Amino acid sequence: MDKKITIYDLAKALGVSAGTVSRSLNNHRSISDKTKQRVIAKANELGYQTNKFAVNLSTQKSNTIGVIVPKLNSIFMSDVLAGIEKTVNEAGYNLIISQSLEMMEKEKLNAKTLYNSGVDALLVSLAYDTNDFDHFAYYIRHNIPLIFLDRVHNLPNCSTIIINNKQAGFEATEHLIEQGCKNLLCISGNLKRNVYSERLMGFKEALAKHQMKFKKSNCLETELDPNDVPKVINYIKNQKQAIDGLFVASDTFAAHCIKALKKEHFRIPEDIKIIGFNNDPISELVTPPLSTINYPGYEMGVLAGQSVISQLNGSLDLQPANSITLRHQLIIRESTHI
Amino acid sequence: MDKKITIYDLAKALGVSAGTVSRSLNNHRSISDKTKQRVIAKANELGYQTNKFAVNLSTQKSNTIGVIVPKLNSIFMSDVLAGIEKTVNEAGYNLIISQSLEMMEKEKLNAKTLYNSGVDALLVSLAYDTNDFDHFAYYIRHNIPLIFLDRVHNLPNCSTIIINNKQAGFEATEHLIEQGCKNLLCISGNLKRNVYSERLMGFKEALAKHQMKFKKSNCLETELDPNDVPKVINYIKNQKQAIDGLFVASDTFAAHCIKALKKEHFRIPEDIKIIGFNNDPISELVTPPLSTINYPGYEMGVLAGQSVISQLNGSLDLQPANSITLRHQLIIRESTHI
DNA sequence: TTTTATTACGCAACCGATTGCGTAAAAAAA
DNA sequence: TTTTTTTACGCAATCGGTTGCGTAATAAAA
Incomplete structure (x- = not known):
């Protein structure tokens, strides 16, 4: 009953081409304001929702960022994730989160799955026993931003975010x-x-x-x-x-x-x-x-988020792999001080 | 240099049709074992990776489950998420996690984004101030499983997972x-x-x-x-x-x-x-x-995961909205007992 | 050996956008 | 008024799979 409506439906209803509808919706400059208004109005009227699957296929991008962490449920990691989520979400990206559960094999599997899912970038905090890194080769080969945080490893062209x-x-x-x-x-x-x-x-x-x-x-x-x-x-x-x-x-x-x-x-x-x-x-x-x-877990997450986003946007600058080091801080309480 | 190879490339290399390649890779019964073997061998040889974007578009499914929680970084929530992730991951689904930060407006935005991203199901724990539920209407109307956990609201055909x-x-x-x-x-x-x-x-x-x-x-x-x-x-x-x-x-x-x-x-x-x-x-x-x-946060997550998966698989049984209540437990320690 | 039932695969439409290229119509310049 | 330049769109290919339908080839039944 509630048929999904596509740009073709809009095109037909308006007597224009699908291309025009697409360009109007994306605010392309080669479309007159009048037409844009008509398209947008009709889209709202019919309750048009863009089909991300189609967008993804044709642009080969998913607007999605993958994350692999050892465990989701640690105070520190959930702080990190909260920071990442907030940052990338504001930039319009979704976050796919997966756990390696401290097992390299699972980490490999996740890396592969996320690659196939077409994430636009990958953030990783390594598992305990990860000792080879072939599972990240795809990413590097295909120029997909790969960023390590906290539990890191130095790979060519990959940023790392750590504290000292x-x-x-x-x-x-x-x-x-x-x-x-x-x-x-x-x-x-x-x-x-x-x-x-x-x-x-x-x-x-x-x-x-x-x-x-x-x-x-x-x-x-x-x-x-x-x-x-x-x-x-x-x-x-x-x-x-x-x-x-x-x-x-x-x-x-x-x-x-x-x-x-x-x-x-x-x-x-x-x-x-x-x-x-x-x-x-x-x-x-x-x-x-x-x-x-x-x-600072949360800050680390925010920084990681900003780092991906900037790599994703400023596609041109093949910035040399940079390493960000956050400031830590000694906090003295009574367990060491009478 | 590292050109992505498609089923068409495989088809050409093997002298068969793309359809045959697709069916072979999906282990369809109407393909002979011999052909399947050939296809799979060639796929490995050329390093074929399926393009999820195309699969998603043609099947209109994403193999992805959306989650909206108030905050990622709370002990309880991260336990829940860990349970969900483990469960749905084993079933071959990815998890897109987003935070409402206790704001209904953000929750609405997330719900819409996730809908457009084509999640196959949505798990929600509500924000403090959520007092209307129109943003979940799409899901219900389009029969996308919607499950509430912990911070719940009763909506037709939606499961809830709570403790008493x-x-x-x-x-x-x-x-x-x-x-x-x-x-x-x-x-x-x-x-x-x-x-x-x-x-x-x-x-x-x-x-x-x-x-x-x-x-x-x-x-x-x-x-x-x-x-x-x-x-x-x-x-x-x-x-x-x-x-x-x-x-x-x-x-x-x-x-x-x-x-x-x-x-x-x-x-x-x-x-x-x-x-x-x-x-x-x-x-x-x-x-x-x-x-x-x-x-029990982790168990709640696992249960939520199982619940989505079963709804996603057993597509036929339009099970009446069911509510799962987990067992809680009084733990007596010294703060109440001399 | 002929007829019927299976098996194994090809063809082509389809999913819903995006985008380069071409052109009629409108505006500006000559 | 004619020519040139812009503007505003349409056409159709493309992204990479999936899948219903049709059929040649092979196997089983008559």
Whole structure:
């Protein structure tokens, strides 16, 4: 009953050609204002809606941007996504979001699907175990903008958006040292990922600067999963020299550690000082409030969005792959400071 | 250099018709196995990739599902989205996600855009201020599955996926009463939204059941924003009869309240017992751990996903609009229990 | 061997826009 | 008034698949 109406219907109803209708609707200059008005009026009257499928086919563009993230449901990632969505949406693009669930195979599949879906650009934050990058070859070969964020990899002609994890790790660690910590432990995430390995580098550098030797026992690699907490607690309790400072690569995990340590009657910050990472909402709500590094997810998303849009519009400037580094910030709260 | 190759290229290379190629690739029964093999082999050899734009145009389907949520970056919503994404992705659909940012106008815009983009179905969680629903009329008229979740509205032929907020509110409140609270305060979100108004109904019902009269002062409507905390604290301090039980419509906000109340030297749970809502990760990490109602976001997403998929596949059964209600669960922790 | 039923594929219309090229009509210049 | 330049549109090809219908070739039945 509610037949879809096309430009041909409009053309027939107005006694003009379909081309004229199309140009009128797109405000093409070679159509007189009078005709444009007539077409637009009739379009409204009949409730015309453009068929994106046809537009896409004929222009070979989808007005759609693909995103692949490890997991949608993390505070940080959802902030990033919110920023991306807002930005690209204002520019008239839709966002197709998919999760790799930290599996390279899924990431590959998603990359392929999105390619076939004809996304105009792709934003990626890599899975833990991604170690080859052939699945991005299509994009590069066909000049489809490809941007990495947070969990990145350097590929020719691809922008990356990151924060300076090494520097942030350095500052967090140095802060602990300045608060008087003598024996630090870095509780890291998977070291295959740049974000965590770089933070560890900063950690080491801070130790070095303050004439503290880094030993293997100063770092514990975990999955940052609540289930790992007992392992961490045992590790801490079994060190011959008592650990008095903790640099944890995630606020939520740090919060879990705080809870478990308090149960073991560690006093925070008196016995052991703790600093987290990310500035999740949780960090200011635990007791004691958690010192941390502010890691601006939303801003990162906005920036990523702006970056794609500008690449998509300024099609001419084959700008050399640029890397944007966001500003982070040390936030001192009571978990490291009496 | 890297020319896109089409079914016509394959057809020419193999000396068959384009139709045969198409049918071979789609494993149509009217093509012999031998020919299918040849086509597939050649397709791989030449690196053929199907052009979704063309497929979409000719089938008038996009294999894409639209989602409109108020905000991407909330714990609960990102859980929901993660569940949806996983489910529909396994069924071969892509997900276009957009945010209304709690504004009906944006919601309308998104609904229209997604319609024009040709989504095969739409999942919606409503904005705060949505009070008319014309923007969903297209979907209903054109028989595009439309499913509401969490923040819902009853429209003909639309499924809804919810939890029993009223019952949950009732249980949370009754729990406080059973713990000995005499003067309760419900800190609600915007009462125009069903989720909050229903919880309040449950709150009232529990009072009634226990012969406690509900007065207007027993409910405080807020935006559940951290900025509202001082208002809440003042409100509590200024009651002539001391409040000894708090039912807060969000865990994060409850956590903020706990922090502020502790600063005011209220003892929790001795002076005042608090129960939240959602079972956010934060709830078990604050001090004291927060009693709450488990509100299964991820499961809700999965269910929503399954619901769309089944509607999309079983195209025949014009199933009467059905409403799925998920099971919630009272979780008792130390904020209500000594 | 002839007739009937299957199988395997080709033909061409169709989905609904976009766009380069050509031209009649109107406006400007000669 | 005639010629030249603009303006405003129409025509038809194109994007790359899908699919109903028709038929030659092969297999099964008579």
